[in-house]
Amino acid sequence: MVDKPYNRLSREQIELIDRTSLEILEDPGILCFHEESVSLLEKAGARVKPTREGEHQAWWVSIPSKVVKEALATVPSKITLGARNPENKVILDAEGTRIHFGSGSETNYWLEVEPETFTSKKDGHEREFPLIRRKRGNLDYLCRSAHLSEQLENLDFFIRNVNVQDEDISTDNKDVNVFFASLNNITKPVIGGIADFNQLEQVVKMAEIIVGGREELIKNPVVSFITSVIKSPLQVVGETAEKLVSIARMNLPVVISTSPQGGSTAPIDEMGMVAQVNAEALTGIVINQLANPGAPVIYGAVPVRARMDDLHDMYGVPEFCHYTMACAQMARYYKVPCYSTAGVGDARVPGMQSAVEKMYTYTAVPFAAPDLIHYAFGLLEKTMTFSPDQAVLDNHMIGMSKFLQRESGIKPEEKDRVVKMIGEVMDSPYRMYARYARKMLRKGGIFEGFPFEGDSDDQDQSLLMVNRHLKELEEREPQYLPEEICKKIFEQAPGLVSRLNPYGK
């Protein structure tokens, strides 16, 4: 819960962005590659002009502001993300100030920390160092990361974070395996993208088996989806729009995620970026609502800045925070739940750089109070690498961020207590407040401090200590799905690989 969201943009600035985005949607409009979306938009009052883009049929669509406003009027401002364990449900409220942190990004690499002992050539002393090995992501790592995510108390929702590159996994069976690996290892809300439209039905079926039917699933959506329906600038991707429309019709929550890069696929200046990314998010929301008015939809904006030396994404920079915080304010203005980002490290390995970059966005972004903050665990090298050790460290930094956002303790009803306490202490032999600190401590009112502090004078031992803690967490008993449910799922989803079945082949 964010006590008082920080409003970087004034009401006038928000309305200015709103007007600018609406003007963009009208002219130049969007370039849409999805026929059904085009006809939905046209029926609602958009002007459409067919065109060709290389091999593909496309349409220039000019969306009048009236169409956008009508669509926004039907969006629910409260959405529940279900979970296997009902206590882990996440309730999104566009007008509330509760924040939730989750994982994300399909990283190609997994970093394994392997401590090794070395002897110094200078002083002859032995020292332990955490060496880092880079491995290709696979299903096994995905299961491990879902299991770890279950253990991290500051992780509120799970988005698969390791790309599976096993030999027996192809586009034809990837989605079912990825969703099963996630759902079988975590009892928190699972959100994810769909690679292959044909597997959407199977994934939904799997979720239905877990909760006991379609109706139950709508009440307790243990899976929600992410669709990157926009290719910046302002283009609607055909295949993804198809998924978006289908998910809307199933009444399942879906994130419209658009991730322009300031400097290449979007303007780098704050106003240009925010106006465009806002227009893009609105486009997805409009299509979703036209397909099924009232369907649960989430405003997702992941605006990043280009790195000037190689045009890669950059997350740990001030502009990223400006863009992202502005988007959270826009979503709140529209009363649509918001999906935001913090904690991506541009660094390649866990260390000083990653800590600087991560702590920076963990601190800034939550001040804008978005509902969901994804990409928050273990991501390094932009979003290409996942480090479970870093995720453990991130869990702590996120704890600091959550604590920072707590409600202030300064309240009228506390006055008498404070005066009495100070009087008592002034009257006591050593004039110490330890007794009162103890009470706070026991009530959970005192932050724990850095748990991975080493005691060496000549090396930073934090990563070694994190790694020890990670190993303990990994030892914990997994919370697999019950045997009958697994059995049913394996019968109905033929693409599942048998090694994922915890109850044998």
Place this chain on the structure above:
Amino acid sequence: MKEELTDKIVENVLQGRRNQEDEGIEEDYAGEPGVAELVQQALDEGVETNTILLDGLSKGMELVGQKYESGEYFIPDMLTAAEAVEAGMKVMEPYLGGEGESDGKGKIVMATVEKDLHDIGKNLVCIMLKGAGFNVVDLGIDVPAARIVEAVEEEGAGLVGLSALLNTTMTNMEDVVKELEQKGMRDKVKVIIGGAPTSEDFAQEIGADAYGKDAFAAIKVAEQLLQAGGK
């Protein structure tokens, strides 16, 4: 009956309740007797002071120490419990017979040396020593060497604990050692020093008997020095 009372004392030491007005860390202690009242009740019922000390106060403090070591408790817990023990000791004082006995584990004069105003660390050490069963005479801050030695003499203390937080005042510790020598008391009194700028080496340099890096070390070295033949 007797055991019930000493168990209650242990429980209230853990809760850090000096008397019935104190709240515990758990709810529902309001108005219940605290350590002071319980000790009084035990004395009224004829429980021996030694039993109250060993099975009640010290046992409670030992448990607190264990919980600290296992990471469940922190410094505020230790201090609060030590304060509760101190409140119990106060009630016991008039009942303790001969001189030696009333000093618990031993008597120690504590002071922050001349020109130094820092006392948080010294107070922590005092409270913990009291909680561990020492009779602590605290002279406060900015205390000249002559006054410290005078107090040691008056109190008949076998230990003196000196604190300094400034590298400009730590040299005043040496004056205390010298003053003890001049008065011919050096062999009867053990000197313990502490405070951030001091060290084991510095203790040796000025002819002190021991150095303690924190309040736990203070208890340990004080106990060791006594066993090694102090008072």
